[in-house]
Amino acid sequence: MVLVERDPQLTLLSGLLDQCLGGAGSVVIVRGPVAVGKTELLHAFSERVAGDRVRFLAAAASPAERHLPFGLLSQLLHGADAEYAQRAGLALSGTGRTDGRISPRTLEEVSRVFLDMSDAEPLLIGVDDVHHADAESLQCLLFLARRLRRSRIMLVLGDQDRTGSDSPAPRTELTRHPYCHQIRLEPLGCDGVAALLAHELDPHVAHSLAAPAFAVTGGNPLLVQALAEDWQAAARTAGPAAPSGLVVGDRFAERVVSCLHRIEPDALAVARATAVLGGTPPAGHVAGLSGLGGIEARALVGLLEDSGILRQGHYRHHTARAAVLRDLGARERVARHRRAAHMLHAEGGRPTDIAHHLVAAGEPAQPWAAAVLRESAAGATADGRIDFALDCLKLAHTIADDEHQRAVSRAVLADAEWRIEPARVVRHLGRLTEAVDRRLLAHRDALATLEYLLWHGRPDEAASALGQLSATTEGPDAADLREVRACLELCYPGRRKGAGATPPATPADGPPSLVGTVLRAVRGDEAVAGEHLWQGLRPEEPLSRISLGLLALSRPERLTTAAPWCLPMLDDAALQDGPEWPGLPRAARAEAALLRGDLPAAARFAAGALDETSRPSWGVLVGAPLACLLTTAVRTGRYEDAAAHLAMPVPGALLETPFGLRYLQARGQYQLAVNRPYAALSDFQTCGQLLRDWDDDGPRALPWRIDAAQALLRLRRRDEARALLEEQLDALPADDARALGRTLRHLAASLEPHERPALLTDAVESLRQAGDRVELAHALADLGSAYHATGDARRARPALRRAWRAARECQAEGLTRSLLPGLAGTTAAQPPGALLGGDRAAELSAAEHRVGSLAAQGNSNRQIAQRLCITVSTVEQHLTQVYRKLRVRNRTDLPVFLEGDDLADPGIPREGPSLCR
Structure with a gap:
């Protein structure tokens, strides 16, 4: 590792070495947090500064050799001449001990060996990690240190910051001597981090990475070096495209664990407790989980912060925390999460915090766990943290100990999964339907189950469960049940005969529901065009019911009136019910755009709706956006895209719903566009048959006769087509201008x-x-x-x-x-x-283009003159040139390409409303 920001320390050591060469020995204690560069400083000093001027004796203590007597001293003597090593060995072989201490005579003989060596040549003795030294070697070093003042020995000890130790720290005894000096190494600053990175990376890259690297490492040189290695490894993998930012990878994780294993055991326990608890845990919780006292735990947290691993009580980077958790091992990690859950529950901690540990532990057996998990799931769902809610509910379901709890857990789990992806609830429908039949679910969960069944095309099960609930439900719950019945009638019109003719009730003290309003409009009880129907709808209605009600309007024109009032409700409900639901508002907007003839917007909204929510999650509602995509593809001439849309699988129950009607209509239009009139006629006639079966072939139903007549005309069966169109005209309401226009066109x-x-x-x-x-x-x-x-x-x-x-x-x-x-x-x-007019268009000047464009649009010479601020005579002159160059006789013969030129010229304003706006 390169040494940076250590010049003052090297200067101090160099001065002390000069004094040592003059016969004034010294002891230097180099201390600081773990991996701060103490070892590197000692090596740099011995190689760059001391050089050949002294004999260098080095040793590095280790926890593995802590109980090996004289292990550290043996390392030092390996660098001595054989004569001195032999003398020291003889002295140690006759070692005597008194109360666990080495006899003064032995200590004197060992010290004399080093002093005699210094008489021959100056000695630099470097001991790294002296806090791990064995007790016997440490006694010899301390005895020698007290006799160095008038010798040519410089003793440099590397010592790590600690909050306590089993053996007395060397600096505790040595610092009282005037010839003992302490050097504290601090972590690198941001500039030092940049300098260290620049030794490994391009200077520009190092400069850009310095600030984030400092934030992640706190200036710990070992960790900074690991980040440089991670970046280089990522760059090699990426090839020419180098990483754009900091890479925190495997080498960083390994060095974090290495640092933690080099500090005192209690600090490692605190680091692990902090990793298990997550976030910024209170000191009391850290102490409780690590088995330490509160004061000691706080001191160790400070030690870890100095080392660059923690910052303000939490891990600087999630990779460090993940590495510490992995180092624990799976079994120990689970055990600690269980202990954390017990501890937090006993202290009255937040259910969400407890639930995090229960989920991490896996299978808790505590009787209170299920309730905590369900409560946490409810809070997480409300906050939009659906994945965590699902984890809680899945675990709660596995530990439920009776059928009622299992049913409730499954219902809550299905509700959370429904919010994120409706397709997930399909696997629960069988058990949930059984729970509804056995009255194991609360009213709200039972209604939700019915809506799932309707959504995913299982009307038989929904109708059966609805009948059983209706027989036993009274009071306010009965009104909600009637709303679900309305959804059944809207989405599966064939069920209306058996459902009765009573529209869903509206609470007397509240606004009307969308489902009830739509059902009354579909039945013809009220005119759909009345704006009063859509104003003041109940805003808190569930998203599923709003969607079913709005998209079940089998006649698209009904949506034109309802959309301005209902789309805001749909947007609000989508934001509340989950991250995957924006597809539903897009589908409704696609329908509205299609009715306006805005094909690009309709295609964009419909495609976005299907992209944002998986196809299985749409259930039977998939017919709405899919039909819109088919229609726009056909009208824009993209027949290959239309064929691809038709290849998508659809639910089997789709043709029982109004969504299926629109899908059939769109499919028939595609068949007609690719010259398959018989197939198209079959689809249109199927639409008519379905409407008759539903008793909904009235004046405001889907105008299938117009489409069927178009297919008959293609087959040259004019009389049959005319009969259908005249039948359509007879049934048309006076306010249906769109259907009237289409009927007259084909007639x-x-x-x-x-x-x-x-x-x-x-x-x-x-x-x-x-x-x-x-x-x-x-x-x-x-x-x-x-x-x-x-x-x-x-x-x-x-x-x-x-x-x-x-x-x-x-x-x-x-x-x-x-x-x-x-x-x-x-x-x-x-x-x-x-x-488009060929190359002759290039002959026109800019002024002639402008005049010709306005003339092609039907403007008179005077109108053109007013818009361009020129005289009528000038207009006439330009037009004469346009006619000559384009070889036309008058303005009615002007080529169509001129009509669009004014759209690209910001200097010419459009006059009057466009036909397509």
Whole structure:
């Protein structure tokens, strides 16, 4: 190890050595915390300073040789000439003892050997870790030290800071002598850490690592050196990409354990107790677990802080604590955690602290353990520490001693797992359902079990358990039970016939529930469009019920009205119920974005919803985001992505739910897009059959007839398609502009060309009012095609322009590509460059681009002049040049590529609302 920040100490030792050479001997005690560099200082002094000027006799004491008589003295004599070694050996062979002490005669003879050696040449005697020296050698050294004042002997003793010792410390006896000097070595400062790292690493790297290395090691040189080695090892593994920060790895952990085994045993016990207790434990707890007194334990904590292992009573780095725990061994570690749990429980400690030790111990047999674990799990769940809560509950479940406790523990465990990943509760459903049937669970846990069953597609079990609970539940609990029944009816409409027609009750003194409100709207008891239905909903409703209620609206238009009032509730509940639940608000937002025709947002929200929560955790609700992804993929022309979404497995009970209806509808639209009209028609007709089975094929149900008619039109079965569409028109409510627009659009396709424009004009107006931008783009495209089919090119081209612009803003790429040939006045066989205007666009100046862009959008010359702050004459001149360069006759023939240019020019403001906004 390189020596840094030790120049003053070397200077002092050098001065004392000069005095020694002049006949003034001395004793130097070098002391400090463990691994602070005492050994390195002695070696540097003997090699760099003393050199050939003295004979150097060295020895290092060790706990392993502490009980070997004269073991340390033998090491020193190995460096002496044979004559002196033989004399010392003869003196020691006749050693006599009085009351455990060596006779003065023997001590005198041994000292005389060293003094005679110094007469021949000066001696530097270095003893490292003298606190571990055997008693006999220590007596000889102390006897010699008292006779060094007028000799050429310099005795340097390395001594470690301690709070106590079995044998008297050398410095206790020697410090009273005037020729005895003490040198205390302190840990390195931050600059010293940087200098030490710079000897091993690049200077820039060393500078960047100095501050964090100092924080982790407290300046302990041995630990700093370990960090440098860890960084080098990581750099070798990483190759060219060197670590960006400090690496605290195996070498650091090994050196921490090494340091602890070099200090006194009681300090090691304190270090282990601190590691077991974790955090910053009170001194009393450390003392209790280590078996020491409070004062002694506090002193040893201070010793460990000086050594750079602890800081303010806790480990500087978690790697150090983990290393100490590993060093204990599994059996001892478990035993200490059990003792810690007993100790904290006896002292009335916090349940969470006790639970940490119970979980670490494994299988506690204490009768109070189960209650402590459940209480800790409840607190951890409320704080969002779900993993720890699960550990507590799993352990509590294993030690439950009767069926009631086991059922309760399983229910609490399922609740915690439900919050982090709903798929985990599936393994508990059989036992929990049995517990509900046997009345082993509290009302709240029984209701939660029913919701799990509904969520994961097990309505038969849920209905059976619901019937049994209904027969025995009264009072306030009955209202909650009716809410769960409402969830059953919403998610599994086929169960409504047997569930009765009574909507869930709303407490008289509280706001309405979302589930009850949705069920009344679905049944048709109240108009879904009334905003009063959604205002003032009960905000504390469970997230599962909010999600089931909101996403079970089988008719997407219902969500348009409900979303502004319900999405904030969904967000709040998601934040409270667990880290994995944000997928549910995203799924609802995806539905809302799809209804607006915002395809990028819908795809982003739906994909995010499925990414944030595992597919099995969605249960039957997976149909909602999956249908949204399918629809957006089809509308944007990404058919391979749509096929990949269809390949995903879905729950078997999905088609019993409204989520399955939307999935079938989206699948049918995909089949139609890839020219499989028979398969598409089958999916749409299945939707209709399901709605009839549910008695829900009413005016506000899913408009499956529109989709089926589209498939029939593709099969050239116009009469059947027209009949379905007329049936849809007869059942439509007056306020359903979206369904009206879609119906009129497809009805027009079943008529003769000259009959289509009138219906399509009405369809465009209805869809504009509904705000569905994608459907509006399709209707405009059909209108333009209808005008073109009747030979009315003057009206066809503006309609197609509006359709292209709407489709482009919505990123409906398939429709955009299909419109380009007609807008460019070319055939689909032309290359893309021709469709966009070709190279002729490069001939336009910037001013001509701006004028042409505004003209292509339908602005008059005067409007263009006002927006660009130029004269009408200038506009006319620019347009003349645009027509000439692009080889068109008038503004209706301008290529469609010009319409987007003003979007990229911040200097031209948009005038009026966009069709797609």
